[in-house]
Amino acid sequence: MNEALIQQLEFLPDYLSRHLLLTVTALVIGIGISLPLAILVTRVRVLQGPVLIVASAIQTIPSLALLALMVPLLREIGFLPAAIALILYSMLPVIRNTVTGIDEVDPNLIEAGRGLGMTPNQLLIRVQLPLAMPVIIAGIRTATVWVVGITTLSTPVGATSLGNYIFSGLQTQNYTAVLVGCIAAASLALILDGLIRVMEIAASRRSRMLLGLASFAMLALLAIGLSPLLLSATTDDNRPTVIVGAKTFTEQYILAQLITGRLQDAGFRTQTMESLGSTVAFDALVAGQIDCYVDYSGTIWANYMKREDNPGTRPVYDGVRTWLREEHGIEHTVRLGFENTYTLAMRRDRADALGIHTIDDLFEHAPRFKLGGDYEFFSRPEWRELTSRYGLKFQALMTMDSTLMYSAVATNEVDVITAFSTDGRIPAFELLLLDDTRGAFPPYDALLMIGPKAAENMSEIRRVLEPLRDVINDEVMRSANRHVDVDGGSIKAAAEILRRLGHD
Structure with missing residues (x-):
């Protein structure tokens, strides 16, 4: 087996178990909130519109942004902010399908139940929910696939998941890691979706045996998937x-x-x-x-x-x-x-041809140049200081992943990039670092805090x-x-x- 693949698979038990824990926690709590809320809005119709609008609005927020917003709101990183964001994302399909399933129950059956003297609660438990169950479970399937996928985005807020493979792999151009993360996340989503699909079929056929088998398989999956976390929690290790x-x-x-x-x-x-x-x-x-x-x-x-x-x-x-x-x-x-300072960089051959060796030298060329920068740079104080001290106005500012900047300038897709001075791709791509003669960038000594x-x-x-x-x-x-x-x-x-x- 490929050595790079073996190295990545060493992380799989930990990443998968943490991913599964976060997913299951969000789904269980999300379903626990969504089902009663959906039942409530079918009884109090005035609430149906506002509840569905709020749940739909949450879905329009980019998932990474919602995860990031949880950090300052909760003043915490890790499991809790990720779980709360995922709970919010899980709610819409469950609420919508539960409301739809209950509303689509044949009115004649409800009238028949009333004729037999059933109370509203008895009608709900014995007639409406059983008949709506296939639609409700379909909503849970949708929520499950969504949550498994979005959980991979929890890594930047400190929650370990299969997203660790993807984020680190993209940054280091380790596509073996990216593939392992993608395949593991997709496999988990398909397995959970398949098991819930069997439960959906069992509900529509009223088959207790099929439902029992699917439930047993689900519990077995959870037990196996979470076992690395359970074992580490029970290990008698008192080291700090x-x-x-x-x-x-x-x-x-x-x-x-x-x-x-x-x-x-x-x-x-x-x-x-x-x-x-x-x-x-x-x-x-x-x-x-x-x-x-x-x-x-x-x-x-x-x-x-x-x-x-x-x-x-x-x-x-x-x-x-x-x-x-x-x-x-x-x-x-x-x-x-x-020191790993921000700096501007160009292809050395092009800089030499144009006589550009300092950031000052960029002034007359900037209106015709495209500047590539990482996700943070154009919102940082350093960018404002750079434009203030040098008066630079570029033709276009292009934000991109830092791993793509170097190949972009090497292939002339951009003219200048905001490089990091200790990046190994600077000599590899034969780039020239432009001198910051006016001191726009402060020193960037690496500090272990x-x-x-x-x-x-x-x-x-x-x-x-x-x-x-x-x-x-x-x-x-x-x-x-x-x-x-x-x-x-x-x-x-x-x-x-x-x-x-x-x-x-």
């Missing part, structure tokens, strides 16, 4: 657990792997929350939902401290450390030794991670990134590059 965060690009995955490796070697249990959004990761550290992660001094300076000046590397670093300590109780930061939640084990965690201080230079980090993004190596192997080069 350190939760390591990572944002959603290659360098972050490599550094998280390096950090977790050191912690595990020192006897800690570790858990990784990866593919987190920038603000999600920082807020999670402050709230104690992760224990440590790597961020960059310029990101904290510009985005969280709201500073627009650029006093230089050391003042920014000292200012960030002071602010973290005084405002958020983050006492310990480890400067890793390299240890949050206040880790205070109980702070001295031991510091002992383990302190040797990483000032030992990874730009070239070494760029080499590790290139191993993944250009050479197709694994994250684990890239982390080993750092260890082998004496950074262990």
